[in-house]
Amino acid sequence: MFMGEYIHTIDGKGRLIIPAKFREALGKQFIVTKGLDHCLFVYPLGEWNSLEQKLRALPFTQPEVRSFVRFFFSGATECELDKQGRILLPANLRDYAQLEKDLVLVGVSSRVEIWSETLWTEYSQQAESAYASAAESLVQLGI
Numbered sequence: 001m002f003m004g005e006y007i008h009t010i011d012g013k014g015r016l017i018i019p020a021k022f023r024e025a026l027g028k029q030f031i032v033t034k035g036l037d038h039c040l041f042v043y044p045l046g047e048w049n050s051l052e053q054k055l056r057a058l059p060f061t062q063p064e065v066r067s068f069v070r071f072f073f074s075g076a077t078e079c080e081l082d083k084q085g086r087i088l089l090p091a092n093l094r095d096y097a098q099l100e101k102d103l104v105l106v107g108v109s110s111r112v113e114i115w116s117e118t119l120w121t122e123y124s125q126q127a128e129s130a131y132a133s134a135a136e137s138l139v140q141l142g143i
Contacts, residue, residue: 001025002107007117009101014094015086019105022112023085032093034075038119040089040097042079042112089114 035041079087102117
């Protein structure tokens with residue numbers, strides 16, 4: 001399980017150090033793709049394969065399904081840790097997530113999210129104000 005929040009930087013070549021706490025669970029190779037809210041989603045290969053099977057089972061005749069699957073898979077890339085624990089993020093993913101220098105890596109249960117620090121701060125402030133009502137909704141679902 002991934003949890004926690006880590007502030008890192010990306011260098012001029014697009015290399016990012018993955019926090020040591022995430023490396024073991026991610027493995028040496030993993031998938032990075034376009035996420036929601038202009039962040040990147042990072043999946044261990046096992047989790048990615050499970051997600052792929054679920055998406056493959058969706059009815060491709062529905063336009064929303066086709067659109068989501070195209071977007072999700074077209075941005076996906078396999079990353080491999082180098083000896084320093086870094087990955088190289090492709091330019092298209094850096095552009096999508098507006099990654100320039102300061103980043104936040106967030107553990108979200110089965111995945112890691114990579115955010116620009118600016119977007120994470122904005123998102124966190126908005127989410128914090130809705131946190132109480134979201135908690136009430138989860139209670140109604142039995143959580």
